[in-house]
Amino acid sequence: MHAISLERKHALHSVAATRTLEAAAAAGLPAHTLMRRAGAATARLALALAPHARHVWIACGRGNNGGDGLEAALCLHLAGRAVSVTWLGEPDAAPADARAAWQRASEAGVVFAPGPPTDLGPGDLCIDALLGIGLSASALPGGGPPRHAPSGALQELLQALRTSQAMVLAVDVPSGLDADTGQYADGFAPDSIPMAPRHTLSLLTLKPGLFTAQGRDACGSVWLDDLGCGALAPRATAQLGTEHPVNARPQAPHASHKGSFGDVAVVGGEGLAARGMGMTGAAWLAARAALHGGAGRVMVALLDEGATTAPPWPELMLRRVDALDWPQLTAVCGCGGGEAVRAVLPAALARAPRLVLDADGLNAVAGDGALARALRARADAGLASILTPHPLEAARLLQCTTAQVQANRLAAAQALAGRYACTVVLKGSGSVTASPGELPVINARGNARLATAGTGDVLAGLIGARLAQGLTPHQAASSAVQAHGAAADHWPAHQALTASALAAALQ
Numbered sequence: 001m002h003a004i005s006l007e008r009k010h011a012l013h014s015v016a017a018t019r020t021l022e023a024a025a026a027a028g029l030p031a032h033t034l035m036r037r038a039g040a041a042t043a044r045l046a047l048a049l050a051p052h053a054r055h056v057w058i059a060c061g062r063g064n065n066g067g068d069g070l071e072a073a074l075c076l077h078l079a080g081r082a083v084s085v086t087w088l089g090e091p092d093a094a095p096a097d098a099r100a101a102w103q104r105a106s107e108a109g110v111v112f113a114p115g116p117p118t119d120l121g122p123g124d125l126c127i128d129a130l131l132g133i134g135l136s137a138s139a140l141p142g143g144g145p146p147r148h149a150p151s152g153a154l155q156e157l158l159q160a161l162r163t164s165q166a167m168v169l170a171v172d173v174p175s176g177l178d179a180d181t182g183q184y185a186d187g188f189a190p191d192s193i194p195m196a197p198r199h200t201l202s203l204l205t206l207k208p209g210l211f212t213a214q215g216r217d218a219c220g221s222v223w224l225d226d227l228g229c230g231a232l233a234p235r236a237t238a239q240l241g242t243e244h245p246v247n248a249r250p251q252a253p254h255a256s257h258k259g260s261f262g263d264v265a266v267v268g269g270e271g272l273a274a275r276g277m278g279m280t281g282a283a284w285l286a287a288r289a290a291l292h293g294g295a296g297r298v299m300v301a302l303l304d305e306g307a308t309t310a311p312p313w314p315e316l317m318l319r320r321v322d323a324l325d326w327p328q329l330t331a332v333c334g335c336g337g338g339e340a341v342r343a344v345l346p347a348a349l350a351r352a353p354r355l356v357l358d359a360d361g362l363n364a365v366a367g368d369g370a371l372a373r374a375l376r377a378r379a380d381a382g383l384a385s386i387l388t389p390h391p392l393e394a395a396r397l398l399q400c401t402t403a404q405v406q407a408n409r410l411a412a413a414q415a416l417a418g419r420y421a422c423t424v425v426l427k428g429s430g431s432v433t434a435s436p437g438e439l440p441v442i443n444a445r446g447n448a449r450l451a452t453a454g455t456g457d458v459l460a461g462l463i464g465a466r467l468a469q470g471l472t473p474h475q476a477a478s479s480a481v482q483a484h485g486a487a488a489d490h491w492p493a494h495q496a497l498t499a500s501a502l503a504a505a506l507q
């Protein structure tokens with residue numbers, strides 16, 4: 001068992017892949033072995049997390065997730081800890097593994113109670129073994145006729161886990177969270193983020209839903225125990241994090257010059273005169289990020305007709321759009337582009353060998369079939385494209401709703417990558433980078449402090465710098481997303497995170 005380090009990459013497996021592994025592993029082992037191992041691992045982690053707990057309360061559901069909880073109860077009881085179990089199952093209706101676990105726990109004298117002890121305090125521990133990967137698909141958003149929201153005893157136990165002052169350890173997955181998508185099933189989402197610390201012990205595999213959408217908030221710290229079956233794991237579904245270099249420069253030869261690291265041109269920043277909204281700041285932010293991200297030279301072509309603006313940072317060079325030497329550039333197009341960017345896109349799409357399309361650039365493509373076809377045609381011409389939509393922009397590009405994008409972020413990013421034959425970064429909690437023929441990458445870094453104006457422009461500029469330095473689009477995008485998140489994770493607690501300061505802190 002180990003805590004998931006964000007410094008390394010990790011394989012992620014869907015529920016279906018995990019079920020395949022479970023079946024293969026179980027076939028070679030005596031009956032109930034996997035569940036015993038799962039229970040023992042849960043108990044070990046419980047003892048490590050809350051060594052001084054006066055009481056451990058375990059909420060167990062009717063399925064095998066509850067069986068893991070019963071096995072953990074037995075282990076903790078045998079270790080001399082004060083344990084009580086609330087089990088929603090019935091021996092005659094329980095699956096075989098869970099029934100065996102109940103029998104062993106009962107015979108050993110584990111205490112069963114109708115609910116949690118009334119005096120659970122901050123030093124105590126709750127274990128959530130109500131629902132695991134057997135969450136019914138029909139209860140998932142968009143997954144068919146809605147099943148009834150959790151009711152009665154299940155609802156009461158969920159509520160007790162969420163309002164308890166005691167730390168919560170979730171077995172396999174926080175109950176009600178879809179392990180594939182990171183979305184709660186209907187009726188399972190908490191009203192607010194619980195205050196007590198949370199941990200999740202993922203069993204057999206790490207699942208994608210633990211790290212994207214609502215997964216990060218639901219899980220807290222994530223641990224993995226492969227139950228001794230890691231060698232049997234099938235092909236990964238996705239990857240958590242990346243090990244690509246954060247900045248290509250440190251490996252560069254001494255005899256380098258500014259041309260060695262590529263030219264980035266940021267095209268965006270509609271002026272105040274166009275529609276009464278000045279958005280030039282977005283272009284400057286992207287440009288600053290490209291500079292700090294290691295691009296050799298950074299040019300800015302503002303969509304601000306007639307304005308004479310001095311660059312806010314002297315390293316940046318101003319260009320008119322018609323003076324851009326497209327074939328030599330990595331273009332970052334769209335940041336603060338407003339309506340004006342639409343006129344520039346035909347040239348950028350046809351001529352830029354490497355293109356990052358952000359914000360209004362994406363909206364323009366979503367609303368114009370000819371631009372969409374031009375984007376799609378770039379792959380056949382050997383031109384590299386990266387799209388960086390947030391969920392609403394992704395929904396426009398896919399002609400669906402934001403809720404449908406969020407219901408399965410991995411699938412949405414992959415659908416976009418397929419539709420436009422390019423790399424896609426679907427932003428949001430647990431950003432997903434997808435490219436045709438590549439394993440999608442879920443970013444594990446970053447935090448809510450990134451939810452401030454301009455950080456998306458910074459990301460687009462950084463991706464442009466990575467692309468200009470010769471990384472593949474998939475590497476450039478996934479490593480930039482990770483570096484952007486890591487910068488926020490290392491941000492001093494007392495210091496405001498602004499996009500401008502973030503751009504300057506990039507490495």
Ligand SMILES: NC(=O)C1=CN([C@@H]2O[C@H](COP(=O)(O)OP(=O)(O)OC[C@H]3O[C@@H](n4cnc5c(N)ncnc54)[C@H](OP(=O)(O)O)[C@@H]3O)[C@@H](O)[C@H]2O)[C@@H](O)CC1
Nearest residue numbers: 034035038062063064065066131132133134135136139172
């Ligand atoms: N077997 C093994 O080898 C191993 C298994 N392992 C463990 O088993 C877990 C998977 O077990 P599982 O398949 O039994 O599913 P599980 O997560 O307990 O849920 C099923 C229960 O939930 C209920 N339920 C579902 N949706 C619902 C809803 N919307 N609202 C309300 N209720 C709902 C459903 O009710 P029903 O549909 O029967 O009415 C049923 O009672 C896995 O996560 C891991 O912890 C590990 O030990 C490794 C070895």
Ligand SMILES: [K+]
Nearest residue numbers: 128131173175
């Ligand atoms: K659970």
